[in-house]
Amino acid sequence: MTVTPSLTTVDAPLGVQSYHTELTQERRLVTAIPGPLSTAMHARRTAAVAAGVSSTLPIYTADAGGGVIVDIDGNSLIDFGSGIAVTSVGNAAPLVSAAVAEQAAHFIHTCFMVTPYEGYVAVAEKLNALTPGSHAKRTALFNSGSEAVENAVKIARTATKRQAVVVFDHAYHGRTSLTMALTAKAMPYKKGFGPFPGEIYRVPMSYPFRDSGISGKEAAARAISMMDKQIGGSEIACVIIEPIQGEGGFIAPADGFLSAISEYCAANGIVFVADEVQSGFCRTGQWFASDFEGIVPDLVITAKGIAGGMPISGVTGRADLMDAVHPGGLGGTYGGNPVACAAALGAIQTMEALNLNAAALSIEAAAVPRLKALAAETGKIGDVRGRGAMLALEFTVAGSLEPDPATATAVAKACHAEGVVILTCGTYGNVIRLLPPLVIGAKLLSEGLDVLEAAVRRC
Structure with a gap:
């Protein structure tokens, strides 16, 4: 399905030719945050929604697009969260909305396993073409990142006839039973939900800020030594890694780490799995974060930014691995x-038409110098890191590596009160992550950074 762009400039996004949204791209506060209508809605929510489902900011959305979220009280907030790296093309990108409407008018569901349709095939073709490597590939589609991770494990175990799965410190791979076992952080993801599946092994990640000068190759040798000693290379089905860790703190490993782990996997018949759920689809300034080191994973897991907000995920990889599973074993x-597939095609078309890889790099170029200057000025920020529009500030006690989650939380709350949606993350809860939509306007980005800087200084 192809939808012809009809785009006009509204606070032109950095590096983007043009973009259209009906919403005025401005920060506008007409009530306290949250306002009275959101407060009343929250009372309804508390009575109806399970307490285990939490929200970062209890404002209730009425509209969203470009780089803003408008709540039911009429407040317009700058969006530095993108629904956790999902709405990279905006919350209602014109090509996505048009594709969804067109597909929904034809049919919303048949089940691909009953009567298939072109949209699924077209998305698979796109993923096969865009993911790293020129080898023959196959793709299977699912609903969420967690589901895709689980199926990647199934594929690796079937293809290798092995059981052991290796993951890394600070990793986040999902909330289902198996993916909770793969995830490192206990609270809030794992606490009280065990027992978890077995044959899961965890090794150290390359964490440059906390590794005291250890190179990427040295960090890889440390992890590989543990794999050899505790499991044995011939027993490992797959190694799963986020090329840039997400929930764990936006940790980009030192140069050489990913390539060394990939080479170890290749030498031992281990399936190298790149979890690109949060880092994929132009978020880092490349289609996939694996591209920065020239890594060609055996399997690539995608979700989040793939479809502009519609639920869809995929596992894409070597044809021999993907086809090792018996018919009916995946699905x-x-x-x-079909509607999610249409959205994915519309989102990818938007990324290509607007060159959102360049937009992500422009966001990095605009934000990182300001964030580094802020770190030097305040002494509260131990590390500024990330790639493209996947950036982070790690807060530490001045002059040390001791995590400072209290300041990170206070800064986020101060930003919320001033109309900027900010998310925290990290194993220690001391990281603020910046995930603006890749179509955010230059003025809006700058204003959001103004608010963040002021919050850091005040806190």
Whole structure:
């Protein structure tokens, strides 16, 4: 499905030719945050929604697009979260909205496993073409990142006839039973939910800020030594890694780490799995974060930014691995839903038409010098890191590596009160992550950074 762009400039995004949204791209506060209508809605929510489902900011959305979220009280907030790296093309990108409407008018569901349709095939073709490597590939589509991770494990175990799965410190791979076992952080993701599946092994990640000068190759040798000693290379089905860790703190490993782990996997018949759920689809300034080191994973897991907000995920990889699973072994009732597939095609078309890789790099170029200057000025920020529009500030006690989660939380709350949606993350809860939509306007980005800087200084 192809939708002809009809785009006009509204606070032109950095590095983007043009973009259209009906919403005025401005920060506008007409009530306290949250306002009275959101407060009343929150009372309804508390009575109806399970307490285990939390929200970062209890404002209730009425509209969203470009780089803003408008709540039911009429406040317009700058969006530095993108629904956790999902709405890279905006919350209602014109090509995505048009593709969804057109597909929904034809049919919303048949189940690809019953009567298939072109949209699923077209998305698979796109993923096969865009993911790293020129080898023959196959793709299977699912609903969420967690589901895709689980299926990557199934594929690796089937193909290798092995069981052991290796993951890394600070990793986040999901909230299902298996993916909780793969995830490192206990609270809030794992606490009280065990027991978890076995044959999961964890090794140290390259964490340059906390590694005291250890090179990427040295950090890889440390992890590989543990794999050899505790498991044995011939027993490992797959190694799963986020090329840039997400929930764990936006940790980009030192140069040489990913390539050394990839080479170890290749030498030992281990499936190298790149979890690109948060880092994929132009977020880092490349289609995939693996591209920065020239890594060609055996399997690539995608979700989040793939479809502009519609639920879809995928596992894409070597044809021999993907085809090792027996017919019927992969799938699901809603996997590769036709409306979600249409959204994915619209989102990818938007990324290509607007060159959102360049936009991500422009966001990095605009934000990082300001964030580094802020770190030097305040002494509260131990590290500024990330790539493209996947950036982070790690707060530490001045002059040390001791995490300072209290300041990170206070800064985030101060930003919320001033109309900027900010998210925290990190194993120690001391990281603020910046995930603006890649179509955010230059003025809006700058204003959001103004608010963040002021919050850091005040806190």
